[in-house]
Every structure is written in structure tokens, then in C-alpha cells.
Amino acid sequence: MSKMKIRFMLTILVFILFLGVLFSGCQKAEIKYDLVIKNGRILDGSGNPWFRADIGIRGQRIVAIRDRIEASQAAKVIEAEGLVVAPGFIDIHTHADRDLLNIPGCENYVSQGVTTLVGGNCGGHDFPLAELFVSVEKKGIACNFASLAGHNTIRRQVMGMKMEAPTTEEMVRMKDLLRQEMKAGAIGLSTGLAYLPGTYSRTEELVELASVVAESGGFYASHIRNQGKRITEAIEEAITIGEKNGIPVQVSHIKLADEEVWNQLERITRPVEAARARGVEVTLDQYPYTATSSGFTSSLPQDVFEGGREKFLERLQNQEVYARVKQAVIRNRLTSSRGIDKLETIYVASSRKFPGYEGKNLKQILELQGKPATVENGADLIIDLVKEGDVSAIFFQMDEKDVEDLMKLSYVMIGSDGGLQVVGGGSPHPRSYGTFTRVLGEYVRERKIIGLEEAIRKMTSLPAQTMRLKDRGLIREGYYADLTIFDPAEVKDTATFADPHQHSRGIVHVLVNGRPVLEEGSFTGQRPGMIIHGPAFGKK
Numbered sequence: 353m354s355k356m357k358i359r360f361m362l363t364i365l366v367f368i369l370f371l372g373v374l375f376s377g378c379q380k381a382e383i384k385y386d387l388v389i390k391n392g393r394i395l396d397g398s399g400n401p402w403f404r405a406d407i408g409i410r411g412q413r414i415v416a417i418r419d420r421i422e423a424s425q426a427a428k429v430i431e432a433e434g435l436v437v438a439p440g441f442i443d444i445h446t447h448a449d450r451d452l453l454n455i456p457g458c459e460n461y462v463s464q465g466v467t468t469l470v471g472g473n474c475g476g477h478d479f480p481l482a483e484l485f486v487s488v489e490k491k492g493i494a495c496n497f498a499s500l501a502g503h504n505t506i507r508r509q510v511m512g513m514k515m516e517a518p519t520t521e522e523m524v525r526m527k528d529l530l531r532q533e534m535k536a537g538a539i540g541l542s543t544g545l546a547y548l549p550g551t552y553s554r555t556e557e558l559v560e561l562a563s564v565v566a567e568s569g570g571f572y573a574s575h576i577r578n579q580g581k582r583i584t585e586a587i588e589e590a591i592t593i594g595e596k597n598g599i600p601v602q603v604s605h606i607k608l609a610d611e612e613v614w615n616q617l618e619r620i621t622r623p624v625e626a627a628r629a630r631g632v633e634v635t636l637d638q639y640p641y642t643a644t645s646s647g648f649t650s651s652l653p654q655d656v657f658e659g660g661r662e663k664f665l666e667r668l669q670n671q672e673v674y675a676r677v678k679q680a681v682i683r684n685r686l687t688s689s690r691g692i693d694k695l696e697t698i699y700v701a702s703s704r705k706f707p708g709y710e711g712k713n714l715k716q717i718l719e720l721q722g723k724p725a726t727v728e729n730g731a732d733l734i735i736d737l738v739k740e741g742d743v744s745a746i747f748f749q750m751d752e753k754d755v756e757d758l759m760k761l762s763y764v765m766i767g768s769d770g771g772l773q774v775v776g777g778g779s780p781h782p783r784s785y786g787t788f789t790r791v792l793g794e795y796v797r798e799r800k801i802i803g804l805e806e807a808i809r810k811m812t813s814l815p816a817q818t819m820r821l822k823d824r825g826l827i828r829e830g831y832y833a834d835l836t837i838f839d840p841a842e843v844k845d846t847a848t849f850a851d852p853h854q855h856s857r858g859i860v861h862v863l864v865n866g867r868p869v870l871e872e873g874s875f876t877g878q879r880p881g882m883i884i885h886g887p888a889f890g891k892k
């Protein structure tokens with residue numbers, strides 16, 4: 353080998369070594385972020401138009417929002433060119449609760465961009481909350497979780513299935529239990545006044561119970577007593593309960609659920625806007641579907657349930673009682689002034705006793721039974737289902753125009769009213785899989801009912817404000833890095849009533865407390881979620 357060649361090769365070697373030292377030195381010295389999201393369109397949750405920026409994350413928090421952050425400063429980079437970067441969606445109305453322990457990956461919510469779930473809605477929570485929180489923290493969950501404390505749960509603990517108003521002593525015990533749950537970390541009180549035993553309570557009872565929330569802060573959320581012809585009075589009752597205690601009021605899953613009040617939005621806007629005008633903080637949530645989902649008990653006269661299930665079954669033996677119950681079911685569920693065949697609008701979603709009914713409507717079930725599809729037979733079928741208990745159903749009972757008009761109101765946020773789902777389990781309402789992506793795909797992109805910025809606000813900072821979260825729901829330096837990154841041209845729900853177990857499309861990355869739970873559309877299996885405690889947490 354010639355001298356020249358040796359010198360040349362040595363020079364190259366030294367140069368490579370030099371580069372190596374320089375490069376590794378630079379990297380070590382300048383890694384400032386665990387993760388940087390580059391070139392995304394930032395929709396910060398405030399409702400403002402998007403802007404372009406890079407986001408730097410360290411640990412659990414957003415630490416930098418800059419025009420440009422060098423990729424070399426990041427341990428990891430997410431390239432978000434062409435994608436929207438939004439705060440993680442906060443679902444203020446779920447029934448996730450205890451299912452968190454069985455479905456800790458929260459997949460049906462993560463895949464629609466949700467990073468925080470609120471449970472304990474409609475008057476029912478997992479009692480006692482302290483125990484649930486400990487179990488959930490031990491298990492580890494993908495999403496953050498907060499819970500309300502439910503009036504039905506508390507009332508049942510203290511009074512069983514009694515119809516009367518509470519005695520002074522019972523009232524004291526209910527307030528003590530609520531105080532205990534607030535100190536365990538509940539973010540407020542929920543009622544389910546169409547459900548048992550909440551349906552037995554009067555306004556005074558609820559005003560007094562809600563005073564416990566006023567002691568520490570928190571809000572009052574209500575599944576109101578009536579979502580049909582008496583909806584205005586029902587909203588006014590919820591407002592009274594909040595107003596007398598000086599606490600915010602959240603009216604849950606708002607809807608005009610009776611064809612006789614369809615397209616009469618003023619029945620909702622009038623009481624809400626009057627209250628807001630006089631200084632009561634009232635907000636609402638809705639899901640973007642024309643069908644509801646619940647059990648059948650609210651269709652029956654409520655007194656037949658007094659004292660519990662055995663008493664109910666006993667009472668039904670009496671022909672007179674049965675006839676009265678049947679008439680109520682026909683009146684409440686199976687009568688239409690618009691000539692709609694109601695038997696075709698009610699589907700069984702899940703039934704342990706009759707799994708063969710799942711996904712079928714009442715007309716189809718009667719046909720299966722070889723019975724004529726009459727209203728009479730439909731009522732008998734509903735009563736049979738209630739006798740079996742544990743049946744949930746889907747009711748097509750709203751008008752699309754009302755869903756759209758409600759969405760245009762600035763004080764209405766998005767909430768699924770769904771629960772955690774195992775793929776293939778029953779025939780649930782598709783809202784559990786597609787609420788948030790359906791708003792983004794169908795109502796924003798396809799129908800242009802509201803703008804993208806407004807839709808994101810309704811999913812992020814508005815629920816955060818209602819819950820008094822000071823470090824979530826917006827993209828801000830110092831806030832938790834709960835982020836949803838999606839393709840605005842692709843995002844859509846795919847779950848349908850016929851085929852509900854379908855994950856959404858177009859959500860690309862989801863971060864919870866800085867860690868990915870969805871990456872390039874695939875679940876990571878990580879469980880970085882936290883319990884979000886209410887204002888009384890830890891107080892003596």
C-alpha cells in the first residue's frame with residue numbers, strides 16, 4: 353500500500369471518529385424533550401382557528417409550544433404534517449365506572465380520541481368511590497378517570513327502595529355518605545330522576561343533598577325527570593337544585609325524546625338561557641345520534657317497583673295491577689301521534705336471559721315468538737323483559753334536526769353516554785365507539801353543521817371548564833400532555849346500530865399524560881391514565 357493511500361485512509365478514519373464524537377456530544381447535550389410533535393395544525397381547544405407549531409413534551413406535561421423545535425432535541429418525534437393536534441377529548445358523560453377494571457385499555461374510547469372519562473352519571477356510581485379508585489390505580493388504565501357521586505346509589509344505601517321522602521335522620525345519613533364520596537374525590541353529584549329510586553325523590557330532597565357539593569365545590573349533573581312533554585319543568589327543576597346551592601348545573605344527554613315535542617328547541621333553550629342570564633352556570637351535553645339507550649323500567653308506573661324486585665313480581669300477579677302497567681307501557685312507549693310503528697323503533701341491546709333477542713327490534717322478536725306484532729303483544733313483551741331484569745334497549749325516538757340544532761348551541765358539549773365495551777359483547781348503542789369521531793366526520797366535515805374549532809372546543813375546554821380542570825382541555829405550556837392527533841379528512845365513526853363493535857378511523861395518535869396509548873392507529877397497551885380527583889379530595 354502506498355504512503356498516499358495510508359495517509360488518505362487515516363484522514364478518513366480520523367474524520368469519521370471526529371464526526372461521531374461531535375454528533376453524540378451534540379445529541380447528549382441537546383436532548384430537551386421526551387417527545388416532540390412536529391408540523392401539526394394546532395387546534396388548542398379554545399375555539400380559535402388552528403395555527404402551526406411544534407409541541408415539546410417532557411414527562412407528563414407540555415413544556416414548549418414553538419414555531420420550530422429541532423428534531424435533534426427530541427428523544428422521539430411524531431411527524432404531524434397534514435394532521436390536527438388537539439387536546440385529548442374529555443367525555444363528561446360515560447358509564448365506564450367498574451368496567452375500567454375489566455377493560456383497562458379503554459379501547460373503544462381511545463380509538464375515538466378520548467383521554468378522560470367521567471363516570472358516576474345518571475344517579476349511579478360505584479360505591480364506595482375510595483375503593484374503586486384504589487383498584488383502578490392498582491390496575492392501571494389507559495385513560496384518565498373522574499367520577500360523580502350518584503344520588504340513586506346513595507339513596508338506595510340509606511333508604512332501599514322506599515318511595516317516601518327521607519326522614520330527618522335518613523337525610524343526615526345521605527348527606528354524610530355524599531360528603532364521604534366527595535372527600536374520596538368525587539367531582540360532584542349526579543341524579544337519575546327517571547330511574548329508580550331517584551324517581552321517588554322530590555326537589556326539596558335534592559336541594560338539600562346538593563348543599564354538600566356547595567361545601568367544597570363541584571357540580572351537579574342530572575339525567576332529568578322528563579325528556580319529553582315535561583322537559584321544560586324538568587330542566588327548571590335541575591336549575592333550581594343548582595341555583596339554590598350556588599353550584600353549576602350540567603343537564604345530561606339533552607334531547608327532545610318525544611315526537612310530540614320534536615323541533616321545539618325553545619322548550620330547552622328558554623329555561624337554560626333565562627337561568628344563564630340571571631347568573632346560573634348551566635351547561636348541557638349531547639351525543640350525535642337519534643336513538644337513546646337504557647332499560648325499560650322508566651316506561652312503567654314507578655310505584656310498582658316500591659320495596660324492590662320481589663315485591664314488583666308479586667304485584668304483577670294481580671290482574672288489575674298488570675292491566676294498569678300494560679296501559680302505561682302502551683301509552684309511554686308504543687303510541688305514536690305520527691303514525692310511527694313503535695315496535696320497529698325499539699331494539700334489545702343486551703339481555704342475559706335472551707341473548708337471541710340482541711340486535712332485534714320488538715316486531716322481529718314477536719315474529720320469532722310466532723305472535724302477531726300488535727301493540728298489546730309488544731307491551732306484554734316489554735313487561736316480560738323487565739321481569740327478567742338486566743335488559744338494555746335502544747329506542748329511536750329523536751329527530752335529526754333537533755340533534756343538529758342542539759349542536760349549534762355554544763353551551764352544549766359532546767358526551768357519549770356510553771360505556772366501555774368488549775368487542776363482540778351484546779349489541780350496544782354505537783355511541784360507545786363513535787360519538788366523537790361521528791361529530792368530526794359527519795357533523796363537521798360532511799354536513800358542516802358546526803366548524804372544526806367549535807367541535808373541538810365542545811370536546812375539550814368546555815367540559816374541562818365545567819369540571820374545573822386547570823391543567824387539561826387546552827394545549828398550553830404546563831398542561832398535561834393529553835393530546836389527540838387526527839387526520840381531518842379521514843376521521844369518521846364506523847360503528848353502526850347493526851354492527852356497533854367497530855373502532856373509529858382517522859385518529860392517528862393519542863397521548864395520555866405524555867405517553868402514547870394509540871400510535872399510528874394501533875393500541876400501545878400502555879396505561880398512563882390517572883384518577884382525577886374533585887375539590888374535596890383529601891379534606892378532613
Ligand SMILES: [Zn+2]
Binds near residue numbers: 473474544575604605
Ligand atoms: Zn342518563
